[in-house]
Amino acid sequence: MKRTMHINGDSCQAENTMSAKTWPIRPIRFWKRVLLFVCCGMMAASGFGQQALGQRPRVKSPVANADGTVTFNFFDPTAQNVSVTGDFQEISWTTLPMTKQENGVWTVTTPVLNPELYSYSLSVDGQRFVDPANSYVNRDISTLSNIFIVSREKGDKGHLYQVNDVPHGTLARVWYDSPTLGQQRRMTVYLPAAYDGKKKFPVMYLLHGHGGDETAWGDLGRTSQIMDNLIAEGKCVPMIVVMPNGNPTCNAAPGWWHEGMYTPNGNAFNERGAKASMEESFMDIVNFVDKHYKTIRKRSARAVTGLSMGGGHTFGISYRYPEVFDYYGLQSAAARIKKGDAQFDDQMTRLFASSPRLYWIAIGKEDFLMRMNNDLRNYLDEHQYSYEYYENDGGHIWRNWRIYLSMFAQKIFK
Amino acid sequence: MKRTMHINGDSCQAENTMSAKTWPIRPIRFWKRVLLFVCCGMMAASGFGQQALGQRPRVKSPVANADGTVTFNFFDPTAQNVSVTGDFQEISWTTLPMTKQENGVWTVTTPVLNPELYSYSLSVDGQRFVDPANSYVNRDISTLSNIFIVSREKGDKGHLYQVNDVPHGTLARVWYDSPTLGQQRRMTVYLPAAYDGKKKFPVMYLLHGHGGDETAWGDLGRTSQIMDNLIAEGKCVPMIVVMPNGNPTCNAAPGWWHEGMYTPNGNAFNERGAKASMEESFMDIVNFVDKHYKTIRKRSARAVTGLSMGGGHTFGISYRYPEVFDYYGLQSAAARIKKGDAQFDDQMTRLFASSPRLYWIAIGKEDFLMRMNNDLRNYLDEHQYSYEYYENDGGHIWRNWRIYLSMFAQKIFK
Numbered sequence: 001m002k003r004t005m006h007i008n009g010d011s012c013q014a015e016n017t018m019s020a021k022t023w024p025i026r027p028i029r030f031w032k033r034v035l036l037f038v039c040c041g042m043m044a045a046s047g048f049g050q051q052a053l054g055q056r057p058r059v060k061s062p063v064a065n066a067d068g069t070v071t072f073n074f075f076d077p078t079a080q081n082v083s084v085t086g087d088f089q090e091i092s093w094t095t096l097p098m099t100k101q102e103n104g105v106w107t108v109t110t111p112v113l114n115p116e117l118y119s120y121s122l123s124v125d126g127q128r129f130v131d132p133a134n135s136y137v138n139r140d141i142s143t144l145s146n147i148f149i150v151s152r153e154k155g156d157k158g159h160l161y162q163v164n165d166v167p168h169g170t171l172a173r174v175w176y177d178s179p180t181l182g183q184q185r186r187m188t189v190y191l192p193a194a195y196d197g198k199k200k201f202p203v204m205y206l207l208h209g210h211g212g213d214e215t216a217w218g219d220l221g222r223t224s225q226i227m228d229n230l231i232a233e234g235k236c237v238p239m240i241v242v243m244p245n246g247n248p249t250c251n252a253a254p255g256w257w258h259e260g261m262y263t264p265n266g267n268a269f270n271e272r273g274a275k276a277s278m279e280e281s282f283m284d285i286v287n288f289v290d291k292h293y294k295t296i297r298k299r300s301a302r303a304v305t306g307l308s309m310g311g312g313h314t315f316g317i318s319y320r321y322p323e324v325f326d327y328y329g330l331q332s333a334a335a336r337i338k339k340g341d342a343q344f345d346d347q348m349t350r351l352f353a354s355s356p357r358l359y360w361i362a363i364g365k366e367d368f369l370m371r372m373n374n375d376l377r378n379y380l381d382e383h384q385y386s387y388e389y390y391e392n393d394g395g396h397i398w399r400n401w402r403i404y405l406s407m408f409a410q411k412i413f414k
Numbered sequence: 415m416k417r418t419m420h421i422n423g424d425s426c427q428a429e430n431t432m433s434a435k436t437w438p439i440r441p442i443r444f445w446k447r448v449l450l451f452v453c454c455g456m457m458a459a460s461g462f463g464q465q466a467l468g469q470r471p472r473v474k475s476p477v478a479n480a481d482g483t484v485t486f487n488f489f490d491p492t493a494q495n496v497s498v499t500g501d502f503q504e505i506s507w508t509t510l511p512m513t514k515q516e517n518g519v520w521t522v523t524t525p526v527l528n529p530e531l532y533s534y535s536l537s538v539d540g541q542r543f544v545d546p547a548n549s550y551v552n553r554d555i556s557t558l559s560n561i562f563i564v565s566r567e568k569g570d571k572g573h574l575y576q577v578n579d580v581p582h583g584t585l586a587r588v589w590y591d592s593p594t595l596g597q598q599r600r601m602t603v604y605l606p607a608a609y610d611g612k613k614k615f616p617v618m619y620l621l622h623g624h625g626g627d628e629t630a631w632g633d634l635g636r637t638s639q640i641m642d643n644l645i646a647e648g649k650c651v652p653m654i655v656v657m658p659n660g661n662p663t664c665n666a667a668p669g670w671w672h673e674g675m676y677t678p679n680g681n682a683f684n685e686r687g688a689k690a691s692m693e694e695s696f697m698d699i700v701n702f703v704d705k706h707y708k709t710i711r712k713r714s715a716r717a718v719t720g721l722s723m724g725g726g727h728t729f730g731i732s733y734r735y736p737e738v739f740d741y742y743g744l745q746s747a748a749a750r751i752k753k754g755d756a757q758f759d760d761q762m763t764r765l766f767a768s769s770p771r772l773y774w775i776a777i778g779k780e781d782f783l784m785r786m787n788n789d790l791r792n793y794l795d796e797h798q799y800s801y802e803y804y805e806n807d808g809g810h811i812w813r814n815w816r817i818y819l820s821m822f823a824q825k826i827f828k
Contacts, residue, residue, distance in 0.1 A: 037807055042494050060677065069550065075541075076539070076540075076541050077540075078494070078539045078540065079539070079541075080492070085553075122540070123459070124538070125490070125492045125493070126490075126491075126492065127489075127490050127493075127538070127546070128546055129543045129544075129546060130544060130558070131738065132541070132542060132543060132558075133677070134677075135553050135556045135557065135677070135678060136668075136669055136675050137551070137558065139549050142549045143549065144544070144546075144549055144551065147675075148675060149674075161670075162674065163670055163671060163674075164672050165664075165670070165672040167588040167589075167598065169584055169589075169600065170587065170588045170589065171586065171587045172584055172585065172586035172587070173584065173585045173586070174584045174586075175581075175583075175584065184581065184582065186582075192488075193589065197706070216750070252577075254549070254550075255550055255577070256577055257577060258577050258578050258579040260563075260576065260577075261550050261561075261562060261563065263474065263547070263548075263549070264549060292611070352529040
């Protein structure tokens with residue numbers, strides 16, 4: 001392994017930079033210089049442009065160091081306690097206390113970090129904030145966190161999650177009609193770079209968890225980056241990926257529903273009050289996709305997978321529509337078997353009699369849904385139903401779901 | 415005018431809510447309850463879930479009050495000075511000092527606010543942060559700000575900018591090939607709800623300013639909301655809106671370029687080093703759009719408009735390709751005439767000899783580019799070239815560009 005490190009390909013950051021210079025000096029066209037000058041003035045006057053203000057140092061954070069560590073910097077001469085909390089270890093969150101330097105900048109350097117997408121936030125005198133020097137954030141339910149990617153070489157996890165110089169697919173927010181739910185609803189559709197409106201492609205349906213929405217897999221799950229990179233490397237076949245909204249009482253992500261900019265709440269969208277469940281209404285999605293995109297309209301070209309609640313949806317879909325899908329991926333799935341339910345037993349019999357090409361169950365050792373998954377696997381074993389099982393470290397976390405997506409995508413349509 | 419007020423349709427927030435209750439109690443399915451419980455525990459333990467922690471009050475911010483004011487709340491028992499800075503007045507930023515209550519929550523209430531999309535941030539002991547209780551943020555270059563919308567009734571500006579229960583268009587991030595620039599580049603494409611892959615539509619090309627990218631008009635400019643609402647009300651014709659990246663040395667928004675997660679910088683992307691300018695390479699975009707979408711491929715069905723640098727691009731495009739576009743909108747344009755340049759004079763003669771249906775110049779009274787726009791208008795007047803002029807209050811701000819987009823969209827293709 002090379003000893004150089006890239007935060008997202010930005011490989012020229014070996015030093016812990018903290019320059020008083022506000023802008024790089026380059027020859028620029030006249031009106032751009034005018035714009036720049038006036039914008040800086042406006043931002044400074046408004047208090048909206050802390051990075052352009054002369055009286056405070058321009059802090060860069062995070063900074064990738066040549067030795068594989070990462071340094072965080074935060075300017076606050078009056079704070080008493082500043083720390084950074086991030087998923088720097090394999091499983092649990094780590095809080096690193098920051099140290100104040102003479103110039104008022106708090107700083108801390110991590111141990112050497114493995115290639116990965118990391119999330120973090122700052123704590124300033126007990127209050128949680130995103131890092132003002134890092135404009136890259138992800139929203140998980142109602143909480144924003146900063147992100148950065150550590151990649152050292154082609155083929156590592158960081159490389160898989162970052163944007164590389166490869167052909168890129170299209171990512172679209174699409175509204176579709178759901179007759180079953182009586183709603184116009186929003187989904188995200190990834191079309192591979194090779195999609196030209198003529199050639200037909202297989203479809204993976206990719207379902208989010210409780211508290212998520214149609215943006216979760218794209219933002220937190222890095223779906224388009226993972227798919228672009230796997231396809232470019234020939235590790236998976238070009239496919240369409242459909243990421244619907246899985247909350248039947250809500251038709252779009254926060255801010256995109258006509259109910260307004262409510263505070264997202266993991267418990268807001270249970271199925272009570274909906275005209276139908278996600279599973280019952282699921283064929284509206286498949287029908288829309290088959291009608292509006294160039295899809296291969298047969299079972300062997302359809303896969304469905306999801307995480308947590310979406311793993312539960314995948315489970316329900318598997319025994320409701322065995323004729324529709326050939327590949328199933330249950331990721332950290334909230335998949336509850338219906339013990340002693342004759343109809344359920346019949347549905348499961350019919351599902352496995354149809355010999356799906358893949359029934360894949362993936363979960364982390366520390367996942368709180370392990371018992372539920374053990375119950376499911378015991379049921380499948382008792383009935384001698386064939387499935388694949390993958391267990392790794394960690395719990396109910398996006399880090400695992402990105403791994404499971406990467407694995408599942410390489411297993412299907414081959 | 416009704417005296418009730420909605421922040422984005424969330425009309426049930428008449429009280430200044432600050433509840434110690436962490437989750438609404440509703441009957442929920444077993445595994446959802448399990449999920450909820452464990453997720454809260456994980457979040458609390460990790461320091462990533464301040465809203466779920468029992469020991470601190472759950473603060474709601476912002477809160478729309480029945481009297482038309484808005485209240486901000488922020489919990490920090492140890493801070494000395496907390497304030498909120500936002501664009502609460504027509505033109506300038508306003509800083510409102512917040513007052514600490516006994517429970518450690520800082521609070522302040524605005525005067526009555528007009529219907530509008532507002533941006534704000536918090537200042538805590540001199541440091542600028544986004545409001546941790548509000549997960550709605552916009553990025554402008556490298557700075558995140560919170561947003562909220564005030565709307566009182568159908569037809570007001572807030573209503574125009576929010577998501578309403580109307581048919582919605584698709585918003586897609588599309589990669590296209592630019593032979594002139596030798597790059598794969600990213601653009602945003604809005605397809606109206608009526609787009610069905612059969613009927614053909616006119617196209618508006620909508621260009622961002624210096625420091626912006628292909629996400630700016632969608633996020634800061636509320637393009638899809640404005641277009642959905644204007645089309646639903648019959649105020650503009652259904653059209654495709656194309657929002658390309660206008661930086662020839664960069665092919666996508668920060669984080670979507672293979673150069674990584676660099677800190678966005680308004681001065682990063684001048685045209686030096688590019689194979690061609692934005693104007694020179696612009697027909698690559700038109701050709702791609704005409705090839706891949708159902709467009710009406712004639713001059714009377716093409717409009718181009720942009721803000722600031724994008725207004726300059728619009729100007730350059732207007733005299734380079736008079737045969738391609740029939741409608742031009744220069745918004746706060748960095749549009750510099752080439753005094754005494756015979757080729758420029760010839761191009762301008764040819765442009766206006768072609769009688770474009772609309773040549774529209776819009777700028778705010780306080781815009782720092784007013785002199786440049788006056789020079790342009792003097793030139794047009796001297797040559798008796800026909801154009802429309804709109805001047806309003808305010809300066810070089812997104813609030814004006816949303817107004818200009820709304821006006822321009824209603825003037826074209828009719």
